Amino acid sequence: MNRFIFVMPDLSFGGAQRVVSELLNNIVSIPGNHVKLILLFKDECFFSLNSDVEVKCLHNSPSMSMTNMIHSLCKLRKEVVNWETDVVLSFHQRYNPFVIMSLVGTGIPVFVSDRSNPYNKLSPKINEFFRKILYPKAQGLIVQTNLSAMVKMKLNKNILVMPNPLKCMNYYEDMSQKENIIINVGRMDKEKGHHELVKIFSMIIDKGGWKLCFVGDGPERNNIEKYVKELSLTDSVIFLGARKDMDELLAKSKIFAFTSLSEGYPNALLEAMAMGLPCISFDCIAGPSDLINNGDRGILVSLNNYDEYARCLKNLMNDEALRRKLGENAKYVRQQNNIHKITKSLLSFINK
Structure with missing residues (x-):
């Protein structure tokens, strides 16, 4: 054929x-x-x-x-x-x-x-x-x-x-250019769990200058922006919309946070791992567990366990050595996918 x-x-x-x-x-x-x-x-x-x-x-x-x-x-x-x-x-x-x-x-x-x-x-x-x-x-x-x-x-x-x-990606190995950014990528609908991630981020009292950055667009964007305002997080939560310079955005971020409530096979998580980002994700029914071996190639948190997710995210924010270890191990997807x-x-x- x-x-x-x-x-x-x-x-x-x-x-x-x-x-x-x-x-x-x-x-x-x-x-x-x-x-x-x-x-x-x-x-x-x-x-x-x-x-x-x-x-x-x-x-x-x-x-x-x-x-x-x-x-x-x-x-x-x-x-x-x-x-x-x-x-x-x-x-x-x-x-x-x-x-x-x-x-x-x-x-x-x-x-x-x-x-x-x-x-x-x-x-x-x-x-x-x-x-x-x-x-x-x-x-x-x-x-x-x-x-x-x-x-x-x-x-x-x-x-x-x-x-x-994996799409063809430009890999940036220079860690010195990274900023204190927690990035999330995906279409903004209810299943992607953006509201949940905003809630979790709000639970971290001492953010130490870290920013939460959303890349993507969709029907829930206005509701999520309103929620951010309600929680007085407008200075630390950024909305970039749909972007084509994803490699650069991932490369300058330090953590990828994923809170999907339902998945098939998450492209955004896959690409973040290929870029060498330490990733944290809800362990929804399918998808993340096919990519992340918990504690070795990333962090999996039981679905809707907000307290545990916030604790693990805060730990990642504070532990550069852990971020380096998880990010390096995550690169295995470059061959697998x-x-x-x-x-x-x-x-x-x-x-x-």
Whole structure:
């Protein structure tokens, strides 16, 4: 197989979008491969793509209404058949069932990537119903963790566990340029736990000049900013919005704090570890524990244990030797999550 179509709702700022952009660029760089990205809803492409990747938007609207989705999926079938692809890879659990449905009868194999928490149900309920009915018809299922594979085996027995690949990063090894910054990166929605991190930071009475820096945007940003004001933390909490200079921002920070309440496989945590940052995270159901070996490659705290999280964070702030040890050990992900290694695994799975 050397003709690949990837299907995404958009290529905006987000974890799945970042992974797909890395895979597209790596696959198209292999001689003989042809790659097309189909976006169900027109949106700004936040991530850079190789000029050899063909991009097609099916609907001239950022809206994800049911009407727009049905319209886009009808156009999808025609687009896929006309391009004479060898395989289709769909990378969003909400739309995977509908991509499968739209291509029934074409004879084109469809692989779906489900990046959701293995115990979460899709909403509305009709989406969960379609997932149960249609996932078994896919050629294969791609998940991020062993736990997810175990839980979702009932949906499709042909499963690949594929951790997120690392993007190409600029590693800065000069520790002298670092500042007393605790950084958090991620889309600002309720599941990412930004309110929880602000609360934890407020529990540390003597902050010693440390700042908490949020990178990312989303529907919860205004609420989080209001909460910061309520706690009188505006002088020590910074909001930078969505940024493209992530490597530089990570490099000048001293700690990465992660408080997601639910995860698939956290890109932000992965990239912080690759940069050599000491990381502290809630041990939510899936994701962080696949990357962090508690006490050796980072710190895991029981979900919603705010007191323990604050204690461990304060300890990291005060202990430079511990920060150096955890940060150095975290760099193992540079080899484990190498993009070439993961691309090879994906292509082997598709072609077997």
